[in-house]
Amino acid sequence: MRIVVSGGGTGGHIYPALALIREIQKENIEAEFLYIGTEKGLEEKLVPRENIPFKSIHITGFKRKLSFDNMKTIYRFIKGVSDSKKMLKEFKADVVIGTGGYVCGPVVYAAAKLGIPTIIHEQNSVPGLTNKFLSRYVNKIAICFDEAKNFFPNEKVVFTGNPRASEVLGQDGVKGRLSVGLKTGEPAVLIFGGSRGARPINEAVIKSLSEFGSKPYQILYITGDVHYNEVLKEVELVGNPANVVIKPFVHNMPEVLAGIDLTVSRAGATTLAELTSLGIPSILIPSPYVTNNHQEKNARSLSDRGAAKLLLEKELTSKKLVEEIDRILMDEKQLMSMKKSAKELGIQDAAQRLYNVMEELTR
Template identity: 80%
Template sequence: MNIVVSGGGTGGHIYPALALIREIKKRTKDAKFLYIGTQKGLESKLVVRENIPFKSIHITGFKRSISLENVKTVTRFLKGVKDSKKMLKEFKADVVIGTGGYVCGPVVYAASKLGIPTIIHEQNSVPGLTNKFLSRYVDRIAVCFEEAKQYFPEKKVVLTGNPRASEVLNQDGNKGRLSVGLNKDQPAVLIVGGSRGAKPINEAVLKSLSTLGQKPYQILYVTGEVHYEEVKKEVDLVGNPENVVIKPFVHNMPEILAGTDLTVARAGATTLAELTSLGIPSILIPSPYVTNNHQEKNARALSDHHAAKLVLEKELSGKKLVEEIDKILLDKDKLLEMKNAARELGIQDASTRLYKLMKELVDHRQ
């Protein structure tokens, strides 16, 4: 089976794609892959690092206001469709899967025009422009949130979950703790603002460091590499409490999450898939700078079911952060209630569901 995968721009589109590819490789030994992305996107590094054949097209996103740049985008889209058709024909693609980002537009559209089975995967509770556009042309639409179904043609939508969620299962949480200097006995809180970090979260943590140092729990605080040196300077002035471990980045996040009792984070789709799969309570501080404010809507999909506490960035302070951590972590009944609620929302067999959807589609066409 020849499988083309396309997704780019951010890790939220790329990591689910890579997780799905790994799952397909386990199940279909003769599967061949081609990943189509952009050279400027993160996918050009992450996909190549996984030794997956990679080709690129040039495409940009539409501006939401009237702009001359949109005329150029249309031209790039048409050229991208032409280039994609050539790649798909040469590769003899049996199916094309788009996991989001601008690059999926011309690739998946080209596949639909060539009569190749197509699937798009929407990670967020509110879809972006590209997936809304493609929903008219694809065969199936895989979603991660029930809330996303309303935006797509009912007959095409299937709730599969996020393939990335399957990869955090069966990890050694104690190993994860020890790898970053946490002990096995105390409750552990992970505070992370994403791979690049989040300045408002960093500011709240720095203002509450002395208070956190007096708590009966331990904290892994991941600053993001961009902010690490600046944070360390501030920490050197006030002192680093023994129960707070500060890192710029962690490469073994699945292991770390498995050893976490409570997570403070943004509300990206991949993060939420991992948290619900493991049944980890969370305090979610959605980024207000994303398209359609989708992170807040993602967060509400958990907080409305008592699996997370939603704190808007404008409400965040050092005092507020500590109060919310204490309310959850120091109340055993509350912590258990949130764990169970998170686990109920999790879809642990997401990779299997998406694989079966793809296989059914291909078998039906043959």
């Protein structure tokens, strides 16, 4: 079977794609893959690391306001469709799967026009413009939140969950801790702002460093590559407590997560899939800058069920951050209750479910 996968921009679109590829490789050792992304996206770095053939097209997203840039985007879309058709024909694709991001638009659309079976995977509770557009042309739409089905043709929708959820299971948490410099005998908090980092979270953490230094827990603080050097300059001024480990990025996140007791993060769908699969309590700070405020809706799906604490960015202060971490991590009963609630929301066989959809579609 020859499978084309497309997804790009952020880790939230790329990691589910890579998890699905690894699941297919286990089920079908003869499967061949081609990943189509953009050369400026995070996928350009992550996909070749996995020894997966990678090709790129040039595409940008539409501006929500009237803009001359939208004319350029239309041109890039048309050219992207043309380029994608050539790649798909040359590769002789049997099926095309889009996991989100602007790049999926021309790739999946091209496949549909060529009569190749197509699937899109929507990770969020509220879909973006690309998947709404593609829903008219694809054969199947895989979703992770029940709320998303209302945006798509009902006969095409299948609930699978997020493939990344399957991949974080069975990891060695002790090994994960040691790999990033955390100790094994103390509670551990992971603070990060997604694959690209988040400035407001970074600012709150930097202001909290001196107070974190006196706490009976340790912290892994991932700044994001873009913010790392800037953060280090700030840290030099206030000092870096011995119990706070600072990293720009972590490539073995499933392994690291397996050793974490509490997470402070944005509310991207892939992150939530990982947390619920492992049953990790969380403090979620949704990005208010995303389409249709979908991260807040994602976060509420956990906070309303007792699996997470929702903390809006406008309410985020260093004092509030420390208070919420202490309130959860230093109350064993609260921690265990949130852990149980998170685990109940997890979908452990998501990758297998999505693989089954693909199998049925290509018979």
